[in-house]
């Protein structure tokens with residue numbers, strides 16, 4: 001039975017942003033002497049470590065992600081082998097994602113160096129998307145020193161293919177209506193989800209290009225490869241209805257506030273409330289396994305004016321003591337003098353800001369005790385284009 005075409009949402013412009021050779025690029029950025037040399041970041045080759053990222057100079061020797069470090073060293077004996085510095089990568093990843101946020105409505109981060117973005121609804125046609133992608137690339141380079149490839153298309157699959165195909169330093173906008181022309185000549189292995197195994201099966205069916213796949217009967221694909229076959233058939237026809245879903249990352253802040261039945265005009269009573277609110281904030285962040293780096297005190301005066309004051313903390317914390325101490329400091333120094341001259345408070349709030357999660361994000365590479373590098377969210381095909 002022929003498959004129904006995938007339901008298409010309204011007109012969309014999806015952007016796929018992917019940093020080029022991210023880990024290796026950061027190492028080159030932080031150590032200019034490495035530039036132009038083959039740089040390979042990964043586990044210890046002597047302890048069966050695996051390559052996380054190789055820069056383009058190393059790729060010329062045939063080194064690629066997910067390859068064993070020992071093989072990489074054989075291929076590229078003059079290569080510079082470095083252990084990953086995940087804290088630094090996360091720091092730069094955050095900076096890049098914050099820039100991506102400025103250019104799209106919704107951003108979905110899919111790995112430490114890769115995100116989809118939904119462009120604002122006003123962006124139609126080719127030129128505005130091209131302009132957005134150009135500006136985004138320029139800002140990432142200017143503010144972080146890193147090179148990011150950007151692809152834009154009507155859905156996630158096309159956007160990702162566009163960024164992959166235009167790497168390094170890529171920028172490719174697939175115009176609305178040009179999807180078929182764009183997809184047809186590509187080797188079928190380019191489609192996300194076609195690994196060596198599926199590619200072999202498709203080849204046996206006489207399918208080597210995306211165009212071959214698209215021209216077949218969808219039912220035939222479903223019969224041969226099940227659900228996965230049907231999905232690939234839709235991708236080959238430029239159909240991909242997956243939405244861009246905003247990250248469920250840690251909240252930006254956690255706060256507690258109270259409006260009082262009767263205004264508070266007395267510093268000691270305000271301090272009592274601030275201590276209670278601060279302790280409550282601490283309990284909430286600890287329960288969510290979060291830590292924060294700055295404390296805010298918010299007040300609303302009896303005339304409804306709002307004032308917010310912020311104080312940094314010495315270190316990331318979820319402890320009540322430093323949170324309460326910082327909030328009380330702010331109260332005494334900033335609010336106290338105004339209470340002393342007759343001010344009265346309707347509301348007090350304490351917040352913890354610059355929040356980070358204690359749990360590693362789902363996409364973060366994890367280094368295991370054995371020295372292997374595990375990249376949970378990448379499959380081998382994806383890593384090759386990392």
Ligand SMILES: [Mg+2]
Nearest residue numbers: 018019113386
């Ligand atoms: Mg990448």
